[in-house]
Amino acid sequence: MHAAQAREPRLTSEAQHAVSLRDVSVVFTAERGKVRALDGINFDVEEGSFLTMIGPSGSGKSTILRVVADLIKPSTGTVQIFGRTAEDARRRRELGFVFQDATLLPWRSVLDNVRLPLEIGRRSRGEPLWSSPEELLALVGLEGRHNSLPHELSGGMRQRVAIARALVCRPRLLLMDEPFGALDEITRDKMNEELLRIWRETKTTIMFVTHSIPEAVYLGQQVLVLSSNPGRVREQLTINLPNPRELRSRDEPEFVRFTSQLRSILETC
Amino acid sequence: MAQTMQGEERPLPVVAPLGLDRWRRAWSSKLPPILTAVTIIIVWQLAIDLLSVPIYIAPAPSLVIKEFVTQFPLLISNLLPTLFEAICGFVLGNLTAVMVAVALVHSRLAERCFYPLAVFLHSIPMLALAPILVLIFGTGQAPKIVIAALLCFFPMLVNMVRGLNAVSPQALELMRVLSASRSEIFWKLRIQSSLPFLFSALRVTAPACVIGAIVGEWIGSAVGLGALILEATYNFRSPLLYATIFLSSGMAITLFSLVAAAEKRVIRWKAGAID
Numbered sequence: 207m208h209a210a211q212a213r214e215p216r217l218t219s220e221a222q223h224a225v226s227l228r229d230v231s232v233v234f235t236a237e238r239g240k241v242r243a244l245d246g247i248n249f250d251v252e253e254g255s256f257l258t259m260i261g262p263s264g265s266g267k268s269t270i271l272r273v274v275a276d277l278i279k280p281s282t283g284t285v286q287i288f289g290r291t292a293e294d295a296r297r298r299r300e301l302g303f304v305f306q307d308a309t310l311l312p313w314r315s316v317l318d319n320v321r322l323p324l325e326i327g328r329r330s331r332g333e334p335l336w337s338s339p340e341e342l343l344a345l346v347g348l349e350g351r352h353n354s355l356p357h358e359l360s361g362g363m364r365q366r367v368a369i370a371r372a373l374v375c376r377p378r379l380l381l382m383d384e385p386f387g388a389l390d391e392i393t394r395d396k397m398n399e400e401l402l403r404i405w406r407e408t409k410t411t412i413m414f415v416t417h418s419i420p421e422a423v424y425l426g427q428q429v430l431v432l433s434s435n436p437g438r439v440r441e442q443l444t445i446n447l448p449n450p451r452e453l454r455s456r457d458e459p460e461f462v463r464f465t466s467q468l469r470s471i472l473e474t475c
Numbered sequence: 476m477a478q479t480m481q482g483e484e485r486p487l488p489v490v491a492p493l494g495l496d497r498w499r500r501a502w503s504s505k506l507p508p509i510l511t512a513v514t515i516i517i518v519w520q521l522a523i524d525l526l527s528v529p530i531y532i533a534p535a536p537s538l539v540i541k542e543f544v545t546q547f548p549l550l551i552s553n554l555l556p557t558l559f560e561a562i563c564g565f566v567l568g569n570l571t572a573v574m575v576a577v578a579l580v581h582s583r584l585a586e587r588c589f590y591p592l593a594v595f596l597h598s599i600p601m602l603a604l605a606p607i608l609v610l611i612f613g614t615g616q617a618p619k620i621v622i623a624a625l626l627c628f629f630p631m632l633v634n635m636v637r638g639l640n641a642v643s644p645q646a647l648e649l650m651r652v653l654s655a656s657r658s659e660i661f662w663k664l665r666i667q668s669s670l671p672f673l674f675s676a677l678r679v680t681a682p683a684c685v686i687g688a689i690v691g692e693w694i695g696s697a698v699g700l701g702a703l704i705l706e707a708t709y710n711f712r713s714p715l716l717y718a719t720i721f722l723s724s725g726m727a728i729t730l731f732s733l734v735a736a737a738e739k740r741v742i743r744w745k746a747g748a749i750d
Contacts, residue, residue, distance in 0.1 A: 275652050296654055303652040309645045312744040313667050325663070326655045355744050 223286070224379055224411040225251040225274055230283035232269055243269045245436035247283070251413060251428075253378075256405055258414045258426035260468070262475055266437025267415040271381045274413065275303050288378060295379070299327070302372030302410075304382040308364035310356040310371075316343065317352040320370045342370040345404060362393040369401070373408065382414045386421070398424055399453055406450060419472070420456060423447075423464045431468070433475035440475055443468065531711040539721070542714035550703070550722055557700040558726060560616050560688040564623020565730070569680060572628045573673070576635035580665070581657075590636075597629040601687070605694045614695045623687030627680035631673075638672025639665045674738040681734045682727035689723060700726075 232244040244266045251257045259267045272278040273285055276292040287295035295301055310319045320339040343349060346366040356364055365385055372380060386394045398421060405412055416422050422429050429443040445464055447455065455461055516536045522528070523535040530538065543550070575593075579586040605622055612618040642664055650660045692701025700723050707716035 272648075277648055277651060296652065299654070301652060303649065305645050305649070307645060309643070309649050311646070311664070311667065313670075313742075322663070323653050326650075326653045326659050357744060 223250045224253040224255070224288060225413065226286045227270075227273070228284045228286075230270075230273060230280045230285060232266070232273060232278060233281045242436040244273070244280075245438050247437070247439055249430060249439055249442060251411060253288075253411055254409055255427045256402075256412045256414065256425055257428045257430060258416055258422040259430045259432060260416055260419065260422040260472070261432030261437070261440070262434045262472070264437070265432035265434040265475070267432055268383050269437065270432075271303075271383050271413060271415055274379075275301055275381050299323070299375045300378045302375065302377035302380045304365075304368050304372045304380070304385045306384045306387050308356070308361075308368040310364055310367055312356050315353050315355060316348065316359070316367050319356065319367055320374055322371060323375050337374055337376055339370070339374055342373055343367075345373075345407070346370045346400065360393075362389050362397060365389065365397065366400075369404070373404070373410070376408075378411060380410045380412045382412065384415050384417060387417060394418075394421070395453055401425065402451060419465050419468050423461060423468060424451060424453075424456060429468060431471050431475065441471055443471075531713050534714040534717055538714045539717040543718040543721070546715060546718065550718060553698055553700050553703045553719075554722060554726065556616065556698050557685070557688050557692065557723075560619040560691065560699070561623050561684040561726070561730070563616075563620040564625075564687050565627055565680060565684040567620060568624030568627030568684065569631045569677065571624070572631035572676075573635050576632055576639060577661075579632075579636055580639040593629060593632055596625070601626060601690060605690055608691075609694050618694070619688050619691030619696070619699070619701075622691040623684040626683040626687040630679045630683070631676040634672045634676035635669060638669030641672065642668050670742055674734065674742065677734045677738075678731060681730040685723060685727040685730065 227247050227249055230244060230247040231242065234241045234243055247266075247270065259270065261267055269278060273280050274287065274292060276296040285292045288300060290298075311322065314322070317339055320342060324339070340352070343352065346369055348363060348366055348370070351359065351363070356367070359367070368385070386397050389397065401412075402425065412425075414425055416425075423445055426445050429445060431440040431443065432438065433440040443464070447460060447464070520536050523533060534542075575589065579590060601622060604625070605618070608618040608621050612621060646664055646668075647660070650664060655663070688699070689701035689704070692699040693705060696702045700719055703719045704716060704723075707713070707719060
């Protein structure tokens with residue numbers, strides 16, 4: 207009960223924002239002096255929306271996700287997630303993270319990998335809100351593989367397990383760092399379609415880093431374009447294509463208009 | 476949805492070979508070394524017969540086998556104390572090394588204090604250390620166990636420190652996103668990913684503990700395979716000496732195989748990077 211109340215949106219000015227970054231800079235100390243990875247980043251993500259991030263390498267896309275996930279502390283600026291600090295959000299298990307590699311524990315079965323987050327931390331709070339691992343495996347289309355070990359699965363299946371694991375604590379915010387980057391294009395298209403369905407069914411806010419222009423347009427309600435050296439926000443595009451989107455809609459002129467617009471912005475980054 | 480998913484990604488087939496097939500495959504891998512060994516024994520026998528080598532220099536294999544059968548009770552009564560010392564040393568040395576490795580991984584200070592010391596300890600030749608241990612622990616089984624344990628200690632320590640640190644950075648990030656505590660990271664991640672390293676150290680130390688026990692017996696003992704080796708040498712009973720040596724190596728191989736079998740049961744996943 208307590209947890210359920212805590213998850214109600216707060217009635218502050220930031221209530222509609224799942225994530226907001228204000229003047230966030232990140233400076234890494236490398237061997238040859240300091241490297242400015244992010245410089246004065248400002249943007250908001252509305253609750254329930256799907257934001258994709260795209261930019262040349264070195265534009266700090268992954269760094270932004272890691273700042274939001276409280277894996278990296280910003281050097282300056284503030285990060286708010288549902289009106290609280292990133293550390294609070296992490297401790298309250300409001301975040302799910304999907305990495306480029308599935309990062310499954312190879313000694314655990316598929317089901318036990320999805321259960322991992324449930325075995326960590328205090329169990330008393332929020333437990334009724336957690337999804338059942340079995341249901342989630344059905345959601346990602348892996349019903350029959352509960353007892354398989356990760357090395358018995360294909361790359362796409364492993365990534366599905368990782369998505370199920372990220373969803374098991376019912377995160378309000380799902381952070382995805384090029385999760386389909388290592389997959390072949392046919393599998394990647396299928397996974398994109400699946401992810402949109404999962405997003406509609408779970409109503410989770412998603413931040414998704416990608417290198418692919420069609421993927422960024424197809425998935426995103428908003429596309430955040432970043433430029434490199436140092437990482438800055440170049441533009442925030444709104445993709446007002448009809449929902450739910452289908453793979454076929456990628457060939458329609460509206461879709462192509464967005465991809466070519468995005469491509470011309472990226473050329474100047 | 477699930478149906479449309481099936482065709483696109485094919486899972487890797489897990490093929491269990493049929494019983495007969497598996498036997499055939501096992502034999503085809505074991506046959507070459509067996510044939511080589513048999514050939515060596517035949518050449519050995521022929522060489523000794525043709526060159527009429529005296530028994531005390533090198534016995535023919537037929538004599539060694541005969542000695543093995545007739546002296547079986549003597550061999551077994553000397554095998555048991557050595558086996559006991561070797562196994563005690565194996566358990567003691569490896570267990571201590573694992574605990575020290577855990578401490579070293581958790582504390583920089585402990586690592587700076589003890590790791591160089593462990594390297595120094597390892598650099599002392601075991602044969603030089605053995606008399607000191609006999610002076611400290613007396614002539615019973617204790618010094619032999621300690622020597623066997625010392626031989627196990629270093630390989631396990633080095634491997635376990637590496638194993639506990641061999642966690643992928645991304646797996647650590649995952650645990651951090653989940654707000655896992657240090658002990659949760661240790662039990663759920665570090666221990667598990669160190670298991671392949673643990674077993675490779677066990678494979679090295681299983682024969683090493685037998686060497687330790689035998690070396691310990693050379694310094695001062697009336698029983699055990701080490702004592703029997705010395706006695707047979709001094710009395711020019713070379714068939715007995717050879718039989719004892721083969722028994723010692725048989726013991727080492729058996730311990731090694733037990734470790735390998737345990738490893739196969741425990742580690743069903745593919746060793747390597749987390750993905």
